[in-house]
Amino acid sequence: TVGYLNGTFVDPERALIPIDERGHQFGDGVYEVLRVYSGRPFLPEWHFERLRRSLRAIGIENPHTDDEWMQLMNEGIRRSGEPESLVYLQVTRGIAPRGHLFPAAKPSVSMTIRAFQPAEPNPSASLLCLPDERWANVWIKTLNLLPNVIAKEIAHRAGANEALLVRSGWVTEGSSSNAWFVRDGVLWTAPANRYILGGVTRRFVLHLAQTLGLEVREQAIAVDDLGTVDEVFMTGTTTEIEPIACVKVDAAMRQALHELPADAEEVIVRAVE
């Protein structure tokens, strides 16, 4: 495993983040995750493009040009000696005594490169529908992943492989992947608006669909229409393209998928326990 922090390649277990680092205190930063296949990063230009958009959205200056990012990442990949790996890149607003206003700080850059093997194909992979309780700008790839982490954990404890998030009755995406449906030979996926993270893999699948002449509708599916779809699959950098055998909609949760009931807190707490 290779680590990198603000100009130096380091052992990630030994690198230290100051207490007043804004990623640490506020989640005030953005990130990217890239797959490396046979020593080469997959679709790096698209990841750097999204990184630029995320940084601009939260007012952090991009500390590197795309060429510099590429060089930095390739140096990390070379040092790792791992041809099949995962690159994690993070940029935060930097280090300053805690305060909500943006400080005049230099952005912090960190990176890890770890060996990665995708999960074995699972012919019975399943999803659990859960309310999408994230904020209204999830198109920005920010560090604030607590709702994603909780949803994944609830799904896992219920024996499902991924959460399928539902906002106001509409399926948005997974906790760390985008959701796709096939109905009557047409591909459906939620539109890349503020309510989903526009995945690089999603963009790649859209490109593949176009190449293959498949009809695509970038439209959300209603949770109540899930029974009418023929196929479901999830996409993401770590997920790749994963076929789903079963989508579970908990009867007790059904109301919460359309709106948050007064006892939503209780529902979630119970689910985590």
Ligand code: PDD
């Ligand atoms: N997650 N939606 C969400 C909420 C995600 O966190 C991710 C990726 C995706 C898929 O995006 P992409 O195809 O660009 O990986 C969709 C990364 C892998 C993560 O947080 O680990």
